Amino acid sequence: MPTAPADHPPDTALATEQEHLRESRSALGRMRAATAGLTAHGADRIATEKLKEVLHRRMLSLQDDPTVPLFFGRLDYDRDLGAEHDETLYVGRRHITGEAGGEPLVIDWRAGMALPFYRARPADPMHVRRRRRFGFSHGSLTAYEDEDLVDAPAAEGPGSTILQAEIERPRTGPMRDIVATIQPEQDVIVRAGLDQSVCVQGAPGTGKTAVGLHRAAYLLYAHREQLSRSGVLVVGPNASFLSYIGDVLPALGEIDAAQATVESLLADATGLEVRATEPAVRARLKGDARLAEVVRRAVWGHVTPATQTLVLPRGIHQWRVPAYVVDEVVAELRDRAVRYEAGRTMLAQRLAHRVLLRMEAAGDSPDDRVQAAVARSREVRAYVGALWPALDPGRLVLRLLTDAAFLATAAEGILDADEQRELQAGRPGKTPRSARWTLADLALVDEANDVLNRTPSLGHVVLDEAQDLSPMMLRAVGRRASTGSMTVLGDLAQATTPWSVGSWEESLDHLGQPGAVVTELVEGFRVPGQVIDYAARLLPVIAPTLTPPYSVRRSAGELDLRRTGDPLDGTVAAVREVLGRAGTVGVVVADLQVGDVAAALGAAGVAYDLLGEGPRDFDVDGDVAERRRVELVPASLVKGLEFDHVVLLEPAHLVDGEADELTGLRRLYVCLTRAVTTLVVVHAADLPLALAA
Incomplete structure (x- = not known):
């Protein structure tokens, strides 16, 4: 239960804290007003526009949401414990400065002085005598709870009642931040250095996922100048997932991180669109890491030996570079492992330099301007174009997928004849713009593009649901952090694509991050104990090497298995039942059953949102927001999402709808673990044996 500090009566202490909250909110308003009053004047128009952008971003970071508490904790530092001063610091989502002397009313949760809020314990109080947590409702202070870090015994798990209540608070809307509930083992990951993947x-x-996003927020705070130049990117599995997590970083005052799916990332990089799907066996082959070498060979196979002398007429002279000298220059460039296009540019300059050497030997005194002019001359450009031709990555991959002889040359010793035929079975089209590209195709085009021109690197990339990516997709994401670092997030037990990689060690190799530290999180704070224990029955089959998770929540939640003769009626009944409770409702079904369930909900007058498509209303009385608490979710899109209550239809159909049983059971594991409070499983068919055990 919340307790008041010994030096204040309970009502006085709470009133004092409420006054500090009011003062902090007023100070934040003054900070925002002061920023709004600034005028941008740079040395020139470009500098002025840049200053305006900085001020605009500063204004956005100072926005105040009255429903969100400005601080959630307090630390009482004690000089007797080694602190420099006896002081009290309030911990919140952003730094707030007071009027008098600029003293901090609230310190940013990412600041070094806030670290004890997450990691201090009786065995190591970190100079703090007392840690206080605050309870809030709609942005207003309602309670507080103190933890004596010096004299109190160590507690197991999240012993704080307020902390437990925050963890178990019902979900509404998108994902929210977890700054008030970060656990010590999570905080170690969040504060890992920028140089560490x-x-x-x-x-x-x-x-x-929350840990990965909070690490991005921490790095943007601790390395703002560096990352403002090099950039931060969050890569998620689909647009619905990005929408779900999209409010987390802005809520923490960070708006500089870009977000993308693998598909949107590759589409933007290649200028092409995904317009088709393909059989799993072909997608798996295209995602194989061996294709990187096939693409590399296909690119560099266009460089041919010189067959004739370069002749450059200038005035009354004709300057010549023999073919064997040209081959020496090409060999030297190849040995330097430069990118293809950089090599083309360098070849023209090297040949021009050879011409200048001959001019100097004849008594001329050419300068750098002459060399540049020679390199740009029609004769040199034509000679280089024949020897080292310009390439388009889309056309090159299209040729690999349609020209049997070209593929056979590039894939010799890498792909056997059957694999080559399978690779070309799709035949996407004749031109890059009209071709029916698949996602696996775009990864190949991106690979070709990187062989031609080095892909720019960002400062940090957060990759979520990484277990579902093929080696070639991992390579595509990894080269966006070739000189930066990464936060790689996922769960091997939730790998539901036929092209997924089987271990983190292999995935990290494909990402170009073999030195990354692998950490396993098994303490569950959101999924109820009964639900996670039930889902974990699948682990010996789907991921036998992983440590089974467990829930630290005091509330075990509710697991309800319902066998029925009419599963559609049973689903509607279950939805109506859980609608009587607080929180969101997710109706998770196999993709092929979405139409049938939608019709059943509609016939019953239940309003719902179809994930990715928007609301469906059926003349239901009541508030619109209240009516749209139900979301109908295809099983293929549920990964990464969570709902207070989940109604799951026909586990056996979920399994049967996948390419193989292992993938199906992993998909089922994902679906079973989306509930925060209640999981209702409605089925007419027998449950899979692994669950029925």
Whole structure:
């Protein structure tokens, strides 16, 4: 229960804290007003526009949401414990400065002085005598709870009642930040240095996605100048997932991180669109890491030996570079492992330099301007174009997928005849713009583009649901952090694509981050104990090497298995039942059953949102927001999402709808672990044996 500090009566202490909240909110308003009053004047128009952008971003970071508390904790530092001063610091989502002397009313949760809020314990109080947590409702202070870090015994798990209540608070809308509930083992990941790549193997409900986003926020705070130049990117599995997590970083005051799916990332990079799907066996082959060497050979196979002397007429002279000299220059460039297009540019300059050497030997005194003119001359450009031709990555990959002889040359010793035929079975089209590209195709085009021109690197990339990417997709994401670092998030037990990689070690190799530290999170804070224990029955089959997760929640939640003769009626009944409780409702069904369930909900007058498509209303009385608490979710899109209550229809159909049983059971594991409070499983068919055990 919340307790008041010994030096204040309870009502006085709470009133004092409420006054500090009011003062902090007023100070934040003054900070925003002061920023709004600034005028941007740079040395020139470009500098002025840049200053305006900085001020605009500063204004956005100072926005105040009255429903969100400005601080959630307090630390009482004690000089007797080694602190420099006896002082009290309030911990919140952003730094807030007071009027008098600029003293901090609230310190940013990412600041070094806030670290004890997450990691201090009786065995190591970190100079703090007392840690206080605050309870809030709609942005207003309602309670507080103190933890004596010096004299109190150590507690197991999240012993704080307020902390437990925050963890178990019902979900409404998009994902929210977890700054008030970050656990010590999560905080270690969040505050890992920018020079360190981290891989988090996280069971459902362990907060791996939130940890990754908070690490991005921490790095943007600790390395703002560097990352403002090099950039931060968050890569998620689909647009619905990005929409779900989209409010987290802005809520923490960070708006500089870009977001993308693998598909949108590749589409933007290649200028092409995904317009088709393909059989799993072909997609798996295209995603094989061996295709990187096939693409590399296809590109560099266009460089041919010189067959004639370069002749450059200038005035009354004709300057010549023999073919064997040209081959020496080409060999030297190839040995330097330059990118293809850089090599073409350098070849023209090297040949021009050879011409200048001959001019100097004849008594001329050419300068750099002459060399540049020679390199740009029609004769040199034509000679280089014949020897080292310009290439288009889309056309090159299209030729690999349609020209049997070209593929056979590039894939010799890498792909056998059957694999080559399978690779070309799709025949996407004749031109890059009209071709029916698949996602696996775009990864190949991106690979070709990187062989031609080095892909620019960002400062940090957060990759979520990484277990579902093929080696070639991993390579595509990894080269966006070739000189930066990564936070890789996922769960091998939730790998539901036929082209997924089987271990984190292999995935990290494909990402170009073999030195990343792999951390396993198994403490579940969101999925109820009964639900996670039930889902974990599948682990010996789908991921026998992983540590089974467990829930630290005091509330075990509710698991309800319902066998029925009419599963559609049973689903509607279950939805109506859980609608009587607080929180969101997710109706998770096999993709092929979405139409039938939608019709059943509509016939019953239940309003719902179809994930990715928007609301469906059926003349239901009541508030619109209240009516749209139900979301109908195809099983293929549910990964990464969570709902207070989940109604799951026909586990056996979910399994049967996948390419193989292992993938189906993993998909089922994902679906079973989306509930925060209640899971109702409605079925007419027998449950899979692994669950029925």
